[in-house]
Amino acid sequence: MLPGITTLLQPVAANEIENRAFFGGDNLTNQATNRAVFSAEAAALQIAKAADKVVVKPGDTVLYRITIRNVGNINASNITLTDRLPLGLVLESKSLQASLSNNNTTSQVPISVAKSTEGSFYVTYAGSLAPTGTLNIIYAATVTPDGMRGNGRNLAVATAGSARSNTASHQLKIRSGLISDCGTLIGRVFVDKNFDGEQQHGEPGIPNAVIYMDDGNRIITDANGIFSVANVIAGNRTGTLDLTSLPGYIQAPNLYRIDKNSQSRLVKLAPSSMARMNFAVTPAFREGRQ
Known part of the structure; x- marks a missing residue:
């Protein structure tokens, strides 16, 4: 100079x-x-996403597969996958696996994962992806009941420095499922001595009593006069006590509630809830009365 x-x-x-x-x-x-x-020259990334299910219900597990391909002319380094799960899906972190495919060879590679508070998580591969090479990422997510409030759409995008891929998406249809639409019915048949419609100490249950449901199901009480029926379809349900299954007993009068002076009970059963049907009886023949 x-x-x-x-x-x-x-x-x-x-x-x-x-x-x-x-x-x-x-x-x-x-x-x-x-x-x-x-x-x-810069790296260029393409991403695609698929899942093993299209229709799911709460409690199911979905297996997602993500493919990130370098379609540029130079290596892509420090690749970060940003994945946003739909509402109600929870990442199973231990299920995350990654492999690198290039020149007809595939090998497992280490990755790291970080979660955010907004439902997204970030997967980072600190190595390099050669041109025409593919980074494969697999993970599982569990469907929770909150999924019923979401749209089921999953979005993912990959970046490497200034290179940014297209946005890949997958659409799930989340159904409520049979079990979550049902409830449980419980109840008992007992001898009501004070005619209040409630079982107290000293009022025994009646075994082998038969209750018919509005859908035709037949329920039989156990040795203590108790019954329980799971997976009953929700809604207004009616049960009727078959007095012919109780020789020597009649329906007990209720001194406090008029609606209990019937062989039938009507309950409103909500999904995933429990409702009770109690039936009070009294001996048909008591001392001094025929």
Whole structure:
């Protein structure tokens, strides 16, 4: 460099290399060289996503498969996958696996995962993905009852430096399922001595009593006069006590509630809830009465 002559190089945006020099001296006017710009090749990513299920219900597990392919001309390094699960799906972190496929060979590779508070999680591969190479990521997610409030759509995108892939999506249809639409019926048949419709100490249960449901199901009480029926379809359900199954007993009068003076009981059974049907009887023949 000649005395009194200065040179200035200016940086430019990523993927462009600009070469331009400025020089001058104490008795020289500053001059600039021609501007030379070179384009740098960049990695380009494509992503696709699939799952082993299309229709699920709470309690199911979905297996997602993500494929990230380098369609550029240089290596893609430090790849980060941003995956946003739909509402009600929970990532099973221990299920995460990754493999690298290139030149007809596939090998397992280490990855790291971080979760956010907004339902997204981030998977990072610290290695390099060669051109035409593929990074395969597999993970499982569990469907919770909250999934019924979501839209079931999953979105994923991959980045490597300034390279950003397309957005891949997968649509799940989340149904309520049979069990969550049902409830449980419980109840008892007992001897009501004080005619209040409730069983107290000293009021025994009646075994082998028969109750017919509105859907035709037949229920028989156990040795203590108790019954329990699971997976009953929700709604307004009616049960009727078959007094012919209780020789020597009649329906007990209720001194407090008129609606209990019937062989039938009507209950409103909500999904995933429990309802009770109690039936009070009394001996048909008591001392001093026929």
